[in-house]
Amino acid sequence: MGILNVTPDSFSDGNTLYQAGQPVAEKVLRRAASMVEEGAKIIDIGGESTRPGASDVSLQEELDRVLPALELIQRELDVIVSIDSSTPQVFTEAARLGAGMLNDVRALGRDGALAAAAATGLPVCLMHMQGNTPADMQLAPHYEDIIAEVGDFLRQRVTACEQAGIGRDRLLLDPGFGFGKTLEHNLRLLNQMQRLQSLGLPLLVGTSRKTMIGQALDRPVDQRLAGGLATVVMAVERGAKIIRVHDVAATVDAVRMTEAVMMETKGEQA
Ligand code: 7PJ
Numbered sequence: 001m002g003i004l005n006v007t008p009d010s011f012s013d014g015n016t017l018y019q020a021g022q023p024v025a026e027k028v029l030r031r032a033a034s035m036v037e038e039g040a041k042i043i044d045i046g047g048e049s050t051r052p053g054a055s056d057v058s059l060q061e062e063l064d065r066v067l068p069a070l071e072l073i074q075r076e077l078d079v080i081v082s083i084d085s086s087t088p089q090v091f092t093e094a095a096r097l098g099a100g101m102l103n104d105v106r107a108l109g110r111d112g113a114l115a116a117a118a119a120t121g122l123p124v125c126l127m128h129m130q131g132n133t134p135a136d137m138q139l140a141p142h143y144e145d146i147i148a149e150v151g152d153f154l155r156q157r158v159t160a161c162e163q164a165g166i167g168r169d170r171l172l173l174d175p176g177f178g179f180g181k182t183l184e185h186n187l188r189l190l191n192q193m194q195r196l197q198s199l200g201l202p203l204l205v206g207t208s209r210k211t212m213i214g215q216a217l218d219r220p221v222d223q224r225l226a227g228g229l230a231t232v233v234m235a236v237e238r239g240a241k242i243i244r245v246h247d248v249a250a251t252v253d254a255v256r257m258t259e260a261v262m263m264e265t266k267g268e269q270a
Contacts, residue, residue: 001042001082001244002035003208004028004073006065007049007057028069029076036079039252042101043077044244045069046084050105050179052138052211062090067097074098082125088116095120103204105129105179107157114164125172125204125242126157130180137180146185147195150175154199172242174204178212186212190231194238205235206244208251229254237262 006028032043047065048057057065062085070081080100083090088110091102099122107126108114117124128150131137143149154173161171175189175196186207196203213219213227225247232243232251236258245251260266 001044001204001242002032002038002040002248003206003244003246004032004035004043004045004069005049006045006047006069029072032069032073032077032079035248036077038249040079040248042080042082042242043073044082044084044103045073047090048085048087050084050134052134052178054134056133056135059087059089062087063093066090067093070094070097070099086110086113088112091116091120091122095122101125103127105134105176106132107154108161108164109157114160114166118161118165121170123170123172124161124166125174126154126161127174127204128153128176128179134179141180141182141185143185146181146189147192150189151196151199154196158199158201168201172202172204173199174206177205177207178210181212183212183215186210187216190234190238193235193240197239202241203235203239204242204244205232205240207231207235208245208247225250233258 035043045066047062066083066085073079073081074097082101082103083094083099084103085091086104086106101123102117102120103125104113105127106129108117108124129137130141131139158168158171162168175193177186177189181189207213208228209221209224213224214221217227219227229250232254235243236255243251243255
């Protein structure tokens with residue numbers, strides 16, 4: 001899964017894709033096309049910055065960022081488009097325009113999100129976050145047993161989804177690296193992630209360029225690829241089925257190599 005941020009304050013794309021008031025540009029399409037060429041099977045479009053402390057974006061603003069990018073990519077590329085959003089109206093409109101999947105860092109926790117997601121019929125990735133919003137999640141994260149608590153949260157959200165009419169066959173789960181977690185929490189979560197396989201649903205993992213890599217290695221955001229690839233290998237070994245990244249080509253090789261070792265054979269392309 002390749003990350004396509006269409007936010008003006010995206011920390012890791014250096015503001016290169018989005019310009020207020022400008023039509024969604026060539027740049028968006030070029031970036032998406034190159035990720036597809038490098039082996040991305042899903043493009044994850046996000047119009048809300050969820051980095052720690054980020055401010056809220058209005059509904060109209062989010063629609064204006066996400067929908068034109070979705071339409072353009074749908075028209076020009078053969079790839080599944082995922083929508084990184086928590087907003088019911090965005091789910092509805094994106095589904096109407098052909099999105100293939102919803103990816104919600106709030107695990108359909110917003111008012112109306114469960115019903116709107118259910119009505120789309122699309123697969124949904126439910127992510128764990130401690131704290132209610134990116135604005136407050138890093139204030140004082142605390143866990144007794146992070147794996148158990150992340151697992152309990154995700155199990156409850158799966159139940160809520162089933163009650164809203166979203167079957168298990170439409171769900172993916174994500175432990176939410178960096179969302180309401182200290183460095184120690186993130187390291188333990190990754191090291192013991194195989195325990196989340198007992199939830200019985202496909203796991204999606206996103207560590208790409210995140211602060212946990214910066215903190216562990218003392219690296220700025222543009223020097224986190226090697227550290228990130230180490231987390232990718234560990235996540236795949238511990239059962240991750242989808243890896244959400246900025247650097248697709250390097251990640252595809254890391255995943256394929258990990259799978260080759262795990263299966264002791266040169267497999268198909270990841
Ligand atoms: C994640 C996400 C993640 C899922 C973001 C960033 C922050 N969606 N959206 N998992 N992170 N499912 O990319 O650094 O970890 S936005």
